[in-house]
Amino acid sequence: MAITSRLTELDDASMSAAQREVLAEILSGPRGNLDGPFLAWIHSPELANHAQRLGAFCRYATGLELRLRELAILTTAVWWKSQAEWQIHAPIAEQAGLAPEVIAALREEREPAFEQDDERLIYRVTRALYAERRVDDALYAEAVAMFGETVVVELVGVLGYYALVAMTLNVFAVRRGDDIPLPFEEPSRS
Template identity: 80%
Template sequence: MAIHSRLSELDEASMSDAQHEVLSEILSGPRGNLDGPFLAWIHSPQLANHAQRLGAFCRYATGLELRLSELAILVTAVWWKSQAEWQIHAPIAEKAGLSSQTIEALHLEQTPDFIKADEQLIYRFTRALYETRRVDDVLYAEAVAMFGESVVVELVGVLGYYALVAMTLNTFAVRRDSETALPFAEPTPTA
């Protein structure tokens, strides 16, 4: 599916050596495409290089099950109203085992009726961090008890990384070329 944005289009002939290097690394890695924020980040190859490595870890190598990291990503997409982030990750989340009811509730900005305690905890942790910019002692202790300290650190990394992704996608109006309506209403421009 094609991706487009408000950025100037890059063609391989006009790309710098640094851009070619990072493009090659991205295309040969687990993603295999220049999807999502990479379309923007490739304009700054040093940022792209560091961000794609962090992203590969956050997406493919944390101690979180894919179902749980995708839940955290979807909560982030809703928080930031990130069109492409939702378009890319909602199908991945469902394939990873997140129920369609949970995904729809998130999309409607409703608290899902979680059956699994780990999903409910990821949701509560993520919402608390975004809403209050803190995680209280009780919630922190619950998360460490369920996932372990290193996975809680990784969860915060996933949230920070995907907030960066959402800001990038929103700033540069990155969209999937799709016949369906955008997942979120676009805000009215401010003066």
């Protein structure tokens, strides 16, 4: 699938040795491609190197079940109106077992009618952190009781990482191709 952005296109001849090294690491890892923010981050190989390692942990190695991780990522994509982040993660979320009705409600910025308590709690923590920039004592205690302290720490890491991803995708207008409809209305650019 063609990825587009407003960045200067890099090819082997224009890349530095550091960029080639990070590119090789990204391509040999679990992602296997420059999808998403890596198209932008490769312009700064040090950022790309650190971010791709954090991203590999956040996407593949936290204590959060994949379904819950993807719920947190989609909630982040909605918050930031991140087109490519949604396009990449909505199919993964559905394959991981997040109900299509939940996914549709998120995209439409409605609170989903969750059937599972763990999903409802991930959504509440995520929304509280984004809207209030805090999680109150009662909600924090509820999250720790359900998931454990380590997983709550990792959830905050996932949210921070995917907020960085969303900002990157938005600033550099990264798109997954013109043939895929955008999930969110695009604000007019001046």
